[in-house]
Amino acid sequence: MGLNSGRLALLVTLVLLVLLAAVLGVAVGSVAIPPAEVLDTVLRGLSGHLREEDTIIWDIRLPRVVMALLVGACLSVCGGAFQGVFRNPLADPYLLGVASGAAVGATAGLLLDLPRGLVPLLSMLTALGAVLVTLGLGRAGRRYPPTRLILAGVVVGSFLSAVTTFLIMRGEDRAREVLAYTLGDLSFASWADIAQVLPYAAVGCGVLVALGRALDLLQLGDLTASSLGLPVERLRLLVIVAASLATAAAVSYTGVIGFVGLIVPHTVRLIWGPSHRTLLPISALAGGLLLVLADLLARTTPLYQVGIVTTLLGGPFFLYLLRRVKV
Structure with missing residues (x-):
């Protein structure tokens, strides 16, 4: 789909806002750093000529901003795909139990005092396990009816939330850490974490963006889409698997950050239009922008946790x- 001058201007503006937010996210903190120094440090890091005094930018603040961009983009693309595949503007990436599953794994890992590197892996496994259970409960023969999947997701999510609460009560001394996870936390992001999340996010979101045209056809209804040659059930399953994989990877390392996958794609749809071929890539940019700004607000105000900011929004x-919306 070509870009007219108005849309091109919006796209350029959005890209510039993302870059500006990224620079501000690195520059603003307990110690203010001039934007020019931020850019110089990034260039030195890319060329492999970092100085000892560049640590605060390159190893602490920049990974946090990059992780916010990555997770914000991931949640927004997955939310947009879920809204398309379920034809429901109230759908979000956590619809099928990913968040509740991830919370159970993270809580169990913290209470068992597992090494920090193993907690996200356990969280990701339980998140994907929750989605598999939801798919099993929501399946009707060879079909995955949206209503059954949503109801199954509610049941699985409620059950796993109860499990998480039980685990917290058994380990009250770690309750603060678990609470921080459930509200989202980017403060411990590192380049190693980004390297772990990126492959899953890239594969999952890449598949979803590639399916943009098929998601557009699905908006005509299952029967019409099937008559046009679209394998509706396989498409629905593929979207669920790809979105769940990317979402599980994101929340396993940063915690459950709410509402990004709901707010961003719906807002982009209102401004940019309903076609998923452009909706999903633009949502990726807008989601990264939102999460960087939300995290900046969280760490410069008494709100503290990025999930609190996104929930308030x-x-x-x-x-x-x-x-x-009528749903």
């Missing part, structure tokens, strides 16, 4: 959707 937006 997303709660009113969700209520607006409920009043505006």
